Amino acid sequence: MMTNKSTRSESRRDSGVTALARGLAILQCFDRPGAHFTVSELARRVGLSQPTTWRLCSTLIDKGFLVKAPGNSALSIGAPALTLGYAAAQGQDLRALVRPYMEQLTTRVGTTVALSLYSGDEMLSIDQTMGTFVVPGQPVGWRASPTSSSAGLAVLAVLPDEDRNRALQTIAERDPAAWPRRKERIEAAAAHFAEHGYVVLTDMFDGQYAAASVPLIEGGAAPRYWGLSCSGLSATWTADALRPVGTELVRIRALLQPAAAVIGALR
Numbered sequence: 001m002m003t004n005k006s007t008r009s010e011s012r013r014d015s016g017v018t019a020l021a022r023g024l025a026i027l028q029c030f031d032r033p034g035a036h037f038t039v040s041e042l043a044r045r046v047g048l049s050q051p052t053t054w055r056l057c058s059t060l061i062d063k064g065f066l067v068k069a070p071g072n073s074a075l076s077i078g079a080p081a082l083t084l085g086y087a088a089a090q091g092q093d094l095r096a097l098v099r100p101y102m103e104q105l106t107t108r109v110g111t112t113v114a115l116s117l118y119s120g121d122e123m124l125s126i127d128q129t130m131g132t133f134v135v136p137g138q139p140v141g142w143r144a145s146p147t148s149s150s151a152g153l154a155v156l157a158v159l160p161d162e163d164r165n166r167a168l169q170t171i172a173e174r175d176p177a178a179w180p181r182r183k184e185r186i187e188a189a190a191a192h193f194a195e196h197g198y199v200v201l202t203d204m205f206d207g208q209y210a211a212a213s214v215p216l217i218e219g220g221a222a223p224r225y226w227g228l229s230c231s232g233l234s235a236t237w238t239a240d241a242l243r244p245v246g247t248e249l250v251r252i253r254a255l256l257q258p259a260a261a262v263i264g265a266l267r
Contacts, residue, residue: 022048023056027065027081031258036074094218094226094260095127101252102129102228109245111230111237116151118159118225119143121170123152131232147171147182150201150213151227153189157199158215159225197253198246202239210234212246214253219261226260228253 025046029037037045043053057075060066067078095115102113106129115127125142146152146167156164168186172179189199202210211231218224230245231237237245 019056022046022052023060026053026056026060027077030077030081034076036069036076038073039075042075094216094224094263097259097263098216098226098228098256099127099129101256102127105129105230105248105252106131109230109248111232111245114151114229114231116149116227116229118146118152118155118227121167122146123149123155123227126226145171145174147185149227149229150189150199150211150231151215151229153186153201154193154199154213154215154227154229155225156186157190157193158217196246197250200239200242200246202234202237202242208234210237210239210242212242212249214246214249216253216256216260218263228256 026042029035029042029045039054039057040050042057043050046053048056057066060078061068061075064078064080066075066081068074069076098115102115105111106113110132112131113129114125116123116125118124122143123146125140128140144152146156156167159167168183171182175182185201189201193199198212198214200210200212209231210233211229213227213229216226216228218226228249230242230249
């Protein structure tokens with residue numbers, strides 16, 4: 001039987017975990033250069049009351065993780081947070097950054113998770129974590145047209161207009177007879193991404209396999225475009241079944257994208 005003392009100890013521990021999670025949620029609001037927010041703006045963003053948000057911000061200010069902007073009530077990120085971020089980003093590459101999230105997703109949903117890079121108008125497979133079913137013919141080092149994979153379609157959905165138009169022209173010229181069908185697939189994927197934040201492809205390899213993907217953009221002077229995808233047998237992974245997988249990919253992308261931009265800028 002749990003004693004009053006152990007109950008109080010567990011309650012304090014749970015309270016500390018909650019406060020930590022809330023403090024991290026506040027810090028995550030500062031995910032773009034030059035970001036600054038008032039306490040009321042932060043409260044709205046993290047869904048907490050202003051008094052609770054202020055108590056958390058006060059602690060973060062005391063520890064230097066947030067600083068008050070001179071002359072107004074806005075807060076910005078402090079030096080210790082920048083030091084942690086810079087130390088984490090130094091020597092880091094996107095593959096190493098994404099790998100733990102790939103492993104977690106494979107463990108959670110059982111699918112094969114793949115990371116591929118848009119390279120020379122093709123998608124190049126860079127890394128994989130193997131699930132209960134492995135899509136054949138797509139090992140690390142495998143290259144394919146962007147229209148034959150959900151990762152490629154996800155990348156096409158976020159390419160700058162000039163790069164996208166050049167890629168589409170290359171795809172059309174390679175096989176003019178197949179272009180109308182591929183153009184329709186590209187447009188459908190772009191529309192799905194605009195609405196849901198991820199791309200689904202259910203007719204890979206003559207309809208045998210299906211996948212959901214999100215893009216990642218590695219920033220810098222010469223941005224690089226990546227696709228993160230989950231794939232499996234279409235008999236199991238229908239468009240409906242892939243919906244929670246797509247939602248999880250969107251969540252992971254939201255965590256990874258700010259870091260990907262920083263890594264690219266330091267490259």
